[in-house]
Amino acid sequence: MEEFEIAIIGGGPAGMMAAITCREKNIVLIEKTSKLGKKLLLTGGGRCNITNNKPIKTLLNYYEEKNFLKHSFYTLTNEKLLDLFKKKGLEFIEEDNNSIFPATEKAESIMKILHDYLKNIKIKYNTNVYNVEKKREYFIINNKIKAKKIIIATGGITYPETGSDGGGYNLTNQPLTAIKWGIVPLITKYHFEDFAGINLYDVCISYKDKKYYGDVLITHKGLSGPAILNISNEISKDIDYNLLDNNDIKLNDVKINIDLLPNLNFQEIKEKFNRDFQQKGKTYLKNYLKIYLVNNFIPFFLDHNNIDGEIKLANITKESKKKLIESLKCTTLKIIGFNTPLSKITIGGIDINSLNSKTMESKETEGLYFAGEILEPVGPSGGYNLKIAFSTGYLAGISALKSL
Numbered sequence: 001m002e003e004f005e006i007a008i009i010g011g012g013p014a015g016m017m018a019a020i021t022c023r024e025k026n027i028v029l030i031e032k033t034s035k036l037g038k039k040l041l042l043t044g045g046g047r048c049n050i051t052n053n054k055p056i057k058t059l060l061n062y063y064e065e066k067n068f069l070k071h072s073f074y075t076l077t078n079e080k081l082l083d084l085f086k087k088k089g090l091e092f093i094e095e096d097n098n099s100i101f102p103a104t105e106k107a108e109s110i111m112k113i114l115h116d117y118l119k120n121i122k123i124k125y126n127t128n129v130y131n132v133e134k135k136r137e138y139f140i141i142n143n144k145i146k147a148k149k150i151i152i153a154t155g156g157i158t159y160p161e162t163g164s165d166g167g168g169y170n171l172t173n174q175p176l177t178a179i180k181w182g183i184v185p186l187i188t189k190y191h192f193e194d195f196a197g198i199n200l201y202d203v204c205i206s207y208k209d210k211k212y213y214g215d216v217l218i219t220h221k222g223l224s225g226p227a228i229l230n231i232s233n234e235i236s237k238d239i240d241y242n243l244l245d246n247n248d249i250k251l252n253d254v255k256i257n258i259d260l261l262p263n264l265n266f267q268e269i270k271e272k273f274n275r276d277f278q279q280k281g282k283t284y285l286k287n288y289l290k291i292y293l294v295n296n297f298i299p300f301f302l303d304h305n306n307i308d309g310e311i312k313l314a315n316i317t318k319e320s321k322k323k324l325i326e327s328l329k330c331t332t333l334k335i336i337g338f339n340t341p342l343s344k345i346t347i348g349g350i351d352i353n354s355l356n357s358k359t360m361e362s363k364e365t366e367g368l369y370f371a372g373e374i375l376e377p378v379g380p381s382g383g384y385n386l387k388i389a390f391s392t393g394y395l396a397g398i399s400a401l402k403s404l
């Protein structure tokens, strides 16, 4: 049997970062596929939105599990994370909403440097870990590998072709919370085929009391884009299901509202309309709306909200004006499903209450650590999830190292 001080299972960002922290020791990184970081290469549309550069205090407010994540975020700050790459010549750029990308705009640049850090460690490719047992002070992996400490970083359940197919959840008896789809496009009851490709800029999407501002992309099946992907997390968390029990999810009476003019309130729109409707009385409503809405979207807006676009502004009644403003502020859409093959993140995982947040070690099993997407926490889109993977991977790595 081969023997190591630390075994790390899963060669994604969390596992690679854990391995980098303890690379001076006799360690092994075990990866199921023939390549490290398959999912990392897909991130940010191949550009890798590696982290989010908001100050840590602000950043933590984007996660429900902020108290659990706090220690790992302060241990591997963004400065420290980016310095690892800057030392090897890679620069970064900051885009909207503090999203950080490599200046090369290529996820491969990140992977190249991670490989460089990992060049002297033992990596076992094409090795699926299916069994982990603890025998006295050792963990035995697949009856073949022995290690004093073990870090499980097998990822979530989305994009299974990248290797993260949920197989890591049951490797140990560590408690799990419900596993759900996250950052996932929505399927609407309304058939949007004719409008696919239209972007709605700077709108506000709400679901119950949750609101997200940003862009929305109309797709063949429904809606996507940053605001939709973020609200999808709220919808998914709110529905009672667990992918480990059942894949058949029923979305009963799920509705979202779109505020198409979030920067204007009802009264402000009314005042503008009162002025314009007098001055431009001969203009047809469908043409006038081009000031506020993307041209190709207007037929949907009018039809869906039962508004007559062929009417001239001068002929619009007080009630119709009120309905028009209400529709601009709140167009409701029924959601009938998640476009699951495109889900980017798994909500839920290893129950954070069963782990020590200062080390990522199991409270029950000494020497057993977890990191990355296999953990319960999830963030919105915009670099918040790689932030979890790198920070928890780093903390698990240094903690396992210290405990040797």
Ligand SMILES: Cc1cc2nc3c(=O)[nH]c(=O)nc-3n(C[C@H](O)[C@H](O)[C@H](O)COP(=O)(O)OP(=O)(O)OC[C@H]3O[C@@H](n4cnc5c(N)ncnc54)[C@H](O)[C@@H]3O)c2cc1C
Pocket (backbone or CB within 6 Å): 009, 010, 011, 012, 013, 014, 015, 030, 031, 032, 033, 035, 036, 037, 038, 039, 040, 042, 043, 044, 045, 048, 049, 050, 051, 127, 128, 129, 130, 153, 154, 155, 156, 158, 159, 162, 163, 164, 165, 167, 168, 343, 344, 345, 371, 372, 373, 374, 382, 383, 384, 385, 386, 387, 389
């Ligand atoms: C299309 C897409 C775009 C994304 N874009 C962004 C983005 O721009 N910014 C952002 O912050 N997040 C993004 N994410 C999320 C981000 O990719 C994940 O948060 C991150 O990859 C999680 O890292 P991880 O190491 O925990 O898991 P993973 O990256 O999933 O890695 C897990 C590894 O473990 C291996 N493995 C699994 N089971 C076993 C086993 N039993 N034995 C051995 N090995 C095993 C897998 O093969 C895999 O290599 C995106 C996700 C997707 C799908």
